[in-house]
């Protein structure tokens with residue numbers, strides 16, 4: 039008896055191998071790399087083997103295939119060579135770039151600190167840092183009629199939050215210096231990944247020297263904090279993430295985290311947990327400025343629930359529309375529009391054998407606009423996130439935080455942070471787009487606007 043034929047896969051693998059000239063023309067014509075990738079997806083489909091300059095990478099937009107890579111076929115996909123640059127240059131064996139046993143141990147150790155219960159202790163930091171920014175706005179830029187770059191504002195407040203939460207670093211010159219050094223390191227390592235040719239880091243170019251100095255200053259700073267804590271009794275250590283990581287014993291080995299791993303994870307938390315949230319918030323203000331009926335509903339909700347009271351964790355539960363606005367921003371403007379997974383075993387996708395070593399790019403920006411999943415995908419409609427509508431959608435149709443075991447560790451942290459900041463700011467301020475400005479959305483390692491997001495801040 040012959041075996042039943044394999045069902046025909048719903049998605050076909052297509053190949054696209056543009057010449058260097060075609061690539062250049064298309065990137066220019068589509069307004070940049072993100073536009074180019076969207077065009078590839080629209081013209082070639084949900085699974086494309088993109089061949090550029092002798093390298094091949096799979097662009098994956100189909101939710102079921104994303105689900106396979108991240109969840110069901112997870113044993114065959116991990117962070118391999120695609121993360122070598124970031125691992126070697128910046129984050130070492132910290133949790134974002136670790137793999138195998140090291141990653142499993144770190145994830146197990148850190149997971150309890152990032153549950154909704156675990157992150158509740160950061161709520162006062164979210165509130166106080168937002169208050170401080172709003173005070174500055176009242177004293178300065180609000181109502182002046184002069185546009186401010188809203189990303190800078192959001193970067194400032196989320197940097198302050200993450201440095202408070204991880205290291206208990208107080209605002210002031212130290213915070214500014216650490217912040218700018220880390221931002222420089224993150225930007226440079228992202229550039230290094232995309233540069234076709236770059237000199238090795240031991241060549242003393244001005245940039246390499248600057249990079250090494252910034253790295254040394256930041257890592258010395260984290261080491262110094264660790265040493266200061268070790269010099270005093272443990273019950274006097276501040277209640278922050280660094281202390282949690284320093285005191286918690288790893289189950290299998292019954293040891294605490296080694297100093298180098300503490301340093302790697304200190305850097306990792308800043309790199310992973312600050313710019314992404316800032317970019318989400320920036321696009322949120324832009325989206326609200328373009329959708330006055332959504333803004334009006336949001337204002338009605340925050341005015342009614344928060345009134346003139348100080349926000350509490352309990353009140354957050356009564357702000358469901360505000361949370362739906364945040365989720366809709368993450369759908370249309372995912373701060374990580376694509377990320378990478380490498381095949382660590384041979385696998386089959388859409389009926390086609392995929393050899394071990396093949397890199398893939400789950401393309402959240404495209405999945406989140408998939409017409410088979412999202413009706414009228416470009417429309418900003420927070421009510422898509424009503425529970426009954428959410429339940430209708432396939433798993434991994436939304437992967438702004440990735441999905442599966444390597445889903446963003448900080449998703450609850452960033453959702454609460456974004457939720458509270460949106461509510462607090464919208465209660466007091468209206469943020470308008472600079473008249474006539476049309477943002478040019480582009481991929482820079484994270485999602486941003488090439489021509490910025492100049493906005494006007496007005497008190498309500």
Ligand code: HEM
Nearest residue numbers: 134310311314315318373374377438439440446447448452
């Ligand atoms: C809106 C804000 C955020 C977005 C859109 C976001 C998105 C993501 C995505 C897509 C990944 C998977 C990346 C990959 O696999 O290459 C990830 C991983 C991660 N994120 Fe976030 N993130 C956000 C905020 C945060 C915050 C606030 C923190 C920490 C406080 C954080 C910590 C992490 C960590 C530690 C990982 C690695 C998890 C692992 O591999 O086990 N993220 N994030």
